[in-house]
Amino acid sequence: MAPKRRAAPRKKPLQRRSREMVEVLVDATTRVLLKDGYEACTTNRVAEVAGVSIGSVYQYFPNKESLVVAVMERHQAQLQAAMVERLSQLGDADLSTAVHAMMGAMLEVQRLQPRLHRVLLEQVPRIGALRRLHELNNEYAPMIEAWLEAHRGELGITSPSVAAYVLIGAVEGVLQRVLMEKPGWLELGLLQEHLTRLVLSYLAPTASASRWPSAPS
Amino acid sequence: MAPKRRAAPRKKPLQRRSREMVEVLVDATTRVLLKDGYEACTTNRVAEVAGVSIGSVYQYFPNKESLVVAVMERHQAQLQAAMVERLSQLGDADLSTAVHAMMGAMLEVQRLQPRLHRVLLEQVPRIGALRRLHELNNEYAPMIEAWLEAHRGELGITSPSVAAYVLIGAVEGVLQRVLMEKPGWLELGLLQEHLTRLVLSYLAPTASASRWPSAPS
Amino acid sequence: MAPKRRAAPRKKPLQRRSREMVEVLVDATTRVLLKDGYEACTTNRVAEVAGVSIGSVYQYFPNKESLVVAVMERHQAQLQAAMVERLSQLGDADLSTAVHAMMGAMLEVQRLQPRLHRVLLEQVPRIGALRRLHELNNEYAPMIEAWLEAHRGELGITSPSVAAYVLIGAVEGVLQRVLMEKPGWLELGLLQEHLTRLVLSYLAPTASASRWPSAPS
Amino acid sequence: MAPKRRAAPRKKPLQRRSREMVEVLVDATTRVLLKDGYEACTTNRVAEVAGVSIGSVYQYFPNKESLVVAVMERHQAQLQAAMVERLSQLGDADLSTAVHAMMGAMLEVQRLQPRLHRVLLEQVPRIGALRRLHELNNEYAPMIEAWLEAHRGELGITSPSVAAYVLIGAVEGVLQRVLMEKPGWLELGLLQEHLTRLVLSYLAPTASASRWPSAPS
DNA sequence: CATGAATGAGACTTCATTCAT
DNA sequence: TATGAATGAAGTCTCATTCAT
Numbered sequence A, B, C, D: 001m002a003p004k005r006r007a008a009p010r011k012k013p014l015q016r017r018s019r020e021m022v023e024v025l026v027d028a029t030t031r032v033l034l035k036d037g038y039e040a041c042t043t044n045r046v047a048e049v050a051g052v053s054i055g056s057v058y059q060y061f062p063n064k065e066s067l068v069v070a071v072m073e074r075h076q077a078q079l080q081a082a083m084v085e086r087l088s089q090l091g092d093a094d095l096s097t098a099v100h101a102m103m104g105a106m107l108e109v110q111r112l113q114p115r116l117h118r119v120l121l122e123q124v125p126r127i128g129a130l131r132r133l134h135e136l137n138n139e140y141a142p143m144i145e146a147w148l149e150a151h152r153g154e155l156g157i158t159s160p161s162v163a164a165y166v167l168i169g170a171v172e173g174v175l176q177r178v179l180m181e182k183p184g185w186l187e188l189g190l191l192q193e194h195l196t197r198l199v200l201s202y203l204a205p206t207a208s209a210s211r212w213p214s215a216p217s
Numbered sequence E: 001c002a003t004g005a006a007t008g009a010g011a012c013t014t015c016a017t018t019c020a021t
Numbered sequence F: 001t002a003t004g005a006a007t008g009a010a011g012t013c014t015c016a017t018t019c020a021t
Helices: A016-036 A043-050 A054-060 A064-088 A095-110 A114-123 A126-137 A140-150 A160-181 A183-187 A189-203 A205-211 B016-036 B043-050 B054-060 B064-088 B095-110 B114-123 B128-137 B140-150 B160-181 B183-187 B189-203 B205-211 C016-036 C043-050 C054-060 C064-088 C095-110 C114-123 C128-137 C140-150 C160-181 C183-187 C189-203 C205-211 D016-036 D043-050 D054-060 D064-088 D095-110 D114-123 D126-137 D140-150 D160-181 D183-187 D189-203 D205-211
Strands: none
Touching: A016 A043, A016 A054, A016 A064, A016 A114, A043 A054, A043 A064, A064 A095, A064 A114, A064 A140, A095 A160, A095 A189, A095 A205, A114 A160, A114 A183, A140 A160, A160 A183, A160 A189, A160 B160, A160 B189, A183 A189, A189 A205, A189 B160, A189 B189, A205 B205, B016 B043, B016 B054, B016 B064, B016 B114, B043 B054, B043 B064, B064 B095, B064 B114, B064 B140, B095 B160, B095 B189, B095 B205, B114 B160, B114 B183, B140 B160, B160 B183, B160 B189, B183 B189, B189 B205, C016 C043, C016 C054, C016 C064, C016 C114, C043 C054, C043 C064, C064 C095, C064 C114, C064 C140, C095 C160, C095 C189, C095 C205, C114 C160, C114 C183, C140 C160, C160 C183, C160 C189, C160 D160, C160 D189, C183 C189, C189 C205, C189 D160, C189 D189, C205 D205, D016 D043, D016 D054, D016 D064, D016 D114, D043 D054, D043 D064, D064 D095, D064 D114, D064 D140, D095 D160, D095 D189, D095 D205, D114 D160, D114 D183, D140 D160, D160 D183, D160 D189, D183 D189, D189 D205
């Protein structure tokens, strides 16, 4: 720990070779994170795993944190893309079908790289770096909000933005808990059913009441 | 960061003086955590802030992590106690009133030491010991479960344990999000209303439908 | 003295600069050992004396002990080389001349770096690595053994290997004692005479009896 | 490592209780030395094993080193006593018988507490503390010297003091080597035979020549 | 005298970062 | 631009020793 931190990103990877280098480094960081955890994820180790000199790392990343941030951003972008794709296939299904599909999408997405997701959530000190995970989560928000707005008629809600906010928190909370403690449940239809009920009841108790006279099995 | 960790437990604080020392150290750790964050929370700094020699720290805590764990445990115990107290005052209110009261309790509890709570959630790497925060959360579970069991008749659920699991995750998720991004909302009745709706609709869509013909404002 | 030992070897000094660094560090360790003793021979002190940063020390040596071991190995190698050279000049002198010459060689060798030799013998806890001094001593054994084997005819011994073992122990014992308590004697011919008698009598009492009708002065 | 060293012995154990305390502490130190080695032999550990408070240790011993020195002195005294007893039984045997008996005595003595002897030799940094082992060795010297003086007539030596010096060094050297590397040999008559030859040949080549026309088996 | 909590200098070691080549 | 040797601040933890009780 010799010099002070620099926040400024060092260089834009414009050249193709540069882009490749960045890719290689983010890969290596991911690998180390998965294999050895955050504590053991030192810049020298990343360089070694990447098969690159430590100097080159600093050519493209201003500091250690930025490496992890890059991993997070790439991961998040993948989730984002997957979500967008799935949601766009929704078409104009009826409310309960749509919600059910969305929950399915979130579960599926959650299964994309569960171990990485978990390491990021669990081990990475949230300071700076990980606050982003939440911020990035917010990128779902407008999509959800828009959808709620569009279906306002069928829903018993007044503020789509608050509803979106609450729902995202709720679903993420459940998913996080499951990911940490019962990863196996991610595979089960049961969870999808429960999440659907959670969301649907919140949005339209009446519709929900008709779907589950009592409750999901 | 030189030597490896020792698991060896230290003296148990039996004497009065010892207990005081432990208290002082946990206080100091809390203070440092709040003022400087987890990264800057070094054993030397804690000792300094506690006005105690570094040796005394290691007399009672085997390593840095255990200090933070102690802070977490104390914090958690406080929340726990506050929750128990509030829930025990519930009596036999009707369903929607009861849920509303519970959400109020959770919000209130969340306000006990919001900054500490936030630091613990945000910054402390969950590695090993710190997974505890979630484990400790599980201590709510039996209480909630029991309550659901007792009110089964009025509820449209089949498995109180799954319902409890989902609800705890959902509510914690919302609260966490709010705490991180909109701490101000903790003060608002609006949030309580929304959480109540979230929970109540999930548990008994019909009851919810009658309470909110449309939605909370 | 904080963390536990790591066995992990460090970089092998392949580059020229590296080799120089290692050299510098071993020199510095020797210097500190001589000037301040083993207790005061801390890694920081070595780095300081070497005019090098502490980090560089750990680039090449995994821990404090390995520094001292390196000093010992270098020292031992020097003695070894000196002995080999001297013994090879022995030619086919007669028995008593040969033994006399050998003892001279050992004394000479002992005088190469008597202060270092003494510090190593006296202060370095033999723990683990430092048992090596004795092990390395064993490297003389085969040479002595071979010589005894070659001269078996003139000698009154049956087992060259046992004889070699005993003689090495005996001569080392005397030399050590002298080095510790009467370093001045190393310069005297008297000692050489006595050692010669010790060895020669053991090997061939008759020859000895003719050489010393009574005893060395 | 807070205060500086004091060399002054703290108090003479005049009272019986005091003497017992000292005994208990030396015992404990010995036990720790044997069980855990010198590195792990901390003052606190000694106190614990002795079942005594650390404060009490410092009531009787000015510092850590003095504890180890006490162990060494007691051990040495035991060896000494054993040697004196055995040598006094020598009567006026003839030369070669006497030497043979002496060697037997030394071997026997060496077997009294070989593990302790070895730990003291191997692990204890010789600084200050262990130089004593050699000094104490010197206590044999006068006895040996006197004996040589008494038998001067039969011996081919001129200086009993030098001869004693050399012989003690030689025999100690062999014994040390054996103790370290081949402890099993201590039990064998072979070693006694070789040592006898070593000493006897040195003292009186002629006598030796008649005893071993060739060599010990 | 005994106790043992407290002390604190200082040991060893790591690792983010720089910079000469 | 790539390299990787070098840096050194800073961290964790130990343990001989003291001193208030």
